Amino acid sequence: MSFCLLYAVACQPEREYSGLWQQKGGDSAGDGYVYELHLGRYGDSLSGMVVRYLDQGEGYSYERTSECGCFLIEAGRVHENHLRFQLHRPDLPGPTEAKSENPACSPIPTDLCQERIFVLNGDDEELTGQILCNSDDPQPLRVTFHSVFGRTRTVCIQEEE
């Protein structure tokens, strides 16, 4: 009985870092975009989506009209407070809203950036780390995400609420 009571604490679902994370508007790492992470953590594994927005400056970036690409997360892993995942087909962003036709919302060219790997360290309020084009990328983009209130998405094009 005591074994089970002790284990009842240990075997609870581990959901830390699940939820919605955003860069601050105007906080683009240099590629002209800001990213929104929709994360679902399940113990040691991680899944979800990354939505890319045109950086419109503080307060304007995360409008629907600024959406500029949507990617699924793959190979997501979590170890203690370290998160690592990459985008599925970064060269083929999922459809988004009106701005999808914007020439600026281009696929990430694979000849320049074969992968898109996020390596982050987390605490309760922030995820800080880098976005790499491959594991040996000498010029990673430095990013900081903040936890925000909101529902995570599971589709690229959301229905109107």
Added chain:
Amino acid sequence: MFLRCPSAFKIAFYFATLPAFTSAQESDIERLRMPFSPDEERPRVIIYPLIDQRCLASEKQEGTNALPPEDLSLWADFLKEFSKNSNLNISLPEATVQSIEQNKPNRRSLDAIQKLANRAYADYREVRLEEAIEGLRDAADGFYAIEHHIIAPREVARLTLTMGLAYLELGDQASAASAFREALSVDPCLRLRAGYDHPKAVELFERIRSELAHHPEEPLDFSTRSPSSSFLLRSRLLPDGHLSIVMQSTAGVSFDQASQKPGSASRLASRLATCLPFTYKRKSQQSKKHLYLDGGFADFVFTERPVEMFNNVGIVANASWLLDKHVGLDLRLGLFNSSRDREEDLRQDIQTFRLALGPSFQILFNKFRLFSVIGLELASMGKVITTDNAACKYFSQNDPIPSSICDHDVDIRRSEGSLHIGASLALGFALNIGSRLYTGLRAEAAWYSYETEENALGLPIGGQLFLGYRVF
């Protein structure tokens, strides 16, 4: 002085004999003519040998009895009349002495106590008075504990007499008087020898003897065996010829006397018998069958499972029907709902119903009851849906995601509801917290040997915290 049953006696006897009293309307005389029921137990009365205190009146030393046995007609009449109570299981003085003599632990202790007494006598002879007193006291207490003063009163009385002499030599007259009084209570015919023993000792001893001869009511002040469930009957023939009886039991102590008048011994025997319960309801019969009902909270885990460990929390009900002191039949029912594992590979709660039936074995220790149950278990489990693909956990089946990320038909495993049958084992203890209420813990495990659908779940191990009520 007439016998008065202490109120505690009456209450204890009333409850002890309630079933017997209420089941029959006849008088005791009529009931004595009838055969005893198998579930009736006769009260045990242990009669100790008579202490003849008539020689307290004489300065001369006698044997341990003041007068020959033929002068003990009052005592003999009392025994004869009291023995007529066939509802009582009476141990007469000869049998009591024999029982004490044949008691093996007593015999083993006797040698050690006699050696202790001999060392104390040696200390006294060599004028190590304080050591002598300590040794004599220990030896006397040892003899009382094994009731050797009933077998050899003179031997024990001489110990305390010597202790009194040692006190006197130390100048402690009060302690010496107390020791002499104790010696005379054990052996009223013991004397110091004038011209041989110290005159001051003889003088004090004679004063004590004279006091006891004039105040024969003084009760015996040394303790012996605990009365337990028996009634202990101690008798003295007082210097004035009266027969004095002291009856001890767990319920209390009562006193009574008979005079030399004709019929007095018979009336004393009747009064004592009236004070005793007619019969007891046999305890073994009273406590043979019990029904225990309890319920509580339970938790278990499957030690065989396709995902990380997860808890199953639920409510349980148990019924234990005790057929004998140690053996019974046990039925357990439990309804459980699962939580999720750490990685949430389990995608849906599992509802489990468990039913176990089997023989139980138990041991009682005061307020504790230890038990074990080995039996058969039937478990019904709901759907089991699992996946180890994180994307399949995040995205639903309707979300437009490529199959390389999650193919719900391939990456998610499903098994329908199933029935499992196997052996079960439960171990636990219960603590009585009232006359019928109890609480306790139960650990249990099961091994399934048959299942209608393979769901990779098995070997549940868990525990229960329960509160129960003994129905009868």
